[in-house]
Amino acid sequence: MDNQTPLNNRIDEILDSLQGMQRATASPHLYTRIKPALAKPESFWIQLARFVSRPAIAYSLSAVLVLVNIWFILSSPPVKAEIANEQLSALAAEYHLSSVSLLDPPNNLP
């Protein structure tokens, strides 16, 4: 406990070290430095990024993307099961695929 008080006092001293501080002053030539940058037009990409990053624009673009996706999903015709089956049957016939049973005689032909 005895050690705590000097430590706390020291911490208070450090925390109070900004009391009475003066404000730092900016360079007197600040405006002279800023002026040429004001005359320079912003690049197209920065303007575009600024425009797109506006909340209203960003939310609208996101909403449009979601709606376009929903529209694509709803408008594409469902894959018909019959067509898929027909294709599989044709494939099976072409390669002579048939279900193999354990009771089938083994194929010992050379």
Place this chain on the structure above:
Amino acid sequence: MNEKDFIDRLRNGDEDAFRALVDAWKDRIYNTCLGLVQQGEDAEDCTQEVFITAYRKIGQFREEAAVGTWLYRVAVNRSLDLLRKRSREKQHGEWIDFQHPGVQLEKKQDAAILFRAIRQLPENQKVAYQLQQMENLSQREIAAVMDISESAVEGLLQRARNTLRKILITYLDKNN
């Protein structure tokens, strides 16, 4: 001239009005940037960017806030961006102790220890604490700059002081 007329002049690209804005606010903005980035050159860059942004974005300024509040907000955001960039680049590696030019001579060493501890605070605690300490802003003004409630600012300041105490205890234990 009232603030509305002044803002109208800024919106119309009036150079005299913009120069008056820079002259009135440059020290406060520089001091805010300096407190957060703790590096003279970065603070100057930050100050320039704040005023360039103000010039270009004055059209987006909502008049329910004061111009000063808006400038402080831009300064805080720019400073935090710069700090994040610096921490990504790890350019500074081991930080050099920061000496604020406005600190009283006999307190410079303690202030350097405090600034080192402040660097370790979470961003929002750091911003609230620095705006109070460096710019003497009231909790209401800090709340307006940070766009949070006054009670939230009070909580942030309390947590900042507690965190700083813990950091300083560790530092003093290690160095004594």
